[in-house]
Amino acid sequence: MTTQTTRKTRWLTALTGILLFSLPLLSACGKTEAVNGAAAAGSGTAVGAVKEKIVVNLGIQGSTNLFSYARDKKIFEEAFAKAGAEVKWHEFASGPPHFEALASGRLDFGSVGGTPVVSAQTGGVDFKAIAVTGDGKKGNAIVLPKGSTIKDIKELRGKKIAVAKGSSAYNFLYRTLEAAGLKDSDVKIIQLQPDEAKPALDTGAIDAWSVWEPYITTAVVQSKASILVSGQELGVVAPGFLVARTQFTEQHPELTVLFLKTYEELRQYYTSHYDEVTDHFVKTKKVDKEIVSTVLKKSEPLLSPITPEFAKAHQDQADFLFNAGAITKKLDTSKVLESKFVEQALKELKEGK
Helix, strand or coil, rough: HHHHHHHHCCCHHHHHHHHHHHHHHHHHHHHHHHHHHHHHHHHHHHHHHCCEEEEEEEEEEHHHHCHHHHHHHCCHHHHHHCCCCCEEECCCCCHHHHHHHCCCCCEEEEECCHHHHHHHHHHCCCCCEEEEECCCCEEEEEEEEECCCCCCCEEEEECCCEEEECHHHHHHHHHHHHHCCCHHHEEEEEEHHHHHHHHHHHHCCCCCEECCCCHHHHHHHHHCCCEEEEHHHHHHHHEEEEEEEEEHHHHHHHHHHHHHHHHHHHEEEEEEHHHHHHHHHHHHCCCCCHHHHHHHHHHCCCCCCCCHHHEEEEHHHHHHHCCCCCCCCCCCCHHCCCHHHHHHHHHHHHHHH
């Protein structure tokens, strides 16, 4: 088997698991809607005549970020209550599970990196990326365990590297290897979620870990790990997105705009009150103040329409994954990028609405 074939096989094996898991959920979602429709018809009640309270399902990843602060302070709950809607939160370990929930109709909004967005589009998940939350330059890095003698990316040859498959750090790892003239077959990639990778790093079971914040800073502060290379050093623009279930945006465009307006108002407060937010997390999450303070300053969130620069960077990422054999078809990523809601939200906020 050629090196290129081996490389493609490894990529496809990793991503196929994500995509195949999503497809049954899509089917299940369709069946549920059909059953509900049949039940309504059988009862003799017009579907339009039944007005139920709208539940808005929000995804959250991590315990010390904007959404975590929002949940603690019930920011979205208060905003949506005024519109007659209820908010429910759902926790996820990384980006890919967000799309499993979106596909099954269990999630309406979430925040993820660019790689899960590419994987979801490849798998046919019905969603829209509705705003940019960051350029991704500071969000990913490869960290080394305490005492590591590795000084250069090329020294990763033959080493064991942990990464969560389908995450933004997954794409970052492969781009880092490419920049150093290495192939995935030159290293030993181990698929681990952060809660599994951190202990492996601490015990020396792995030689490196490709991961995102706040895990980067946590490893550096708590485990005395070192950063081999970061996205900022490589200059890789890999935008992260707020994503939404397409059907929800079509049925409730006003609530989609409300979600984005609430996010932006919170973002402005959050980024101008880092000391207060830091103290809140230290008190409520029992976390190290140095870690929280560093992460907040390194991970300043954005809320931006999907500008031509961000759109190109995302398309470049999808093209990279296709050329590397990670996805089986070439994507037109513009088909899932939708800025009209964030543009409307920012316009209304500017006008004081």
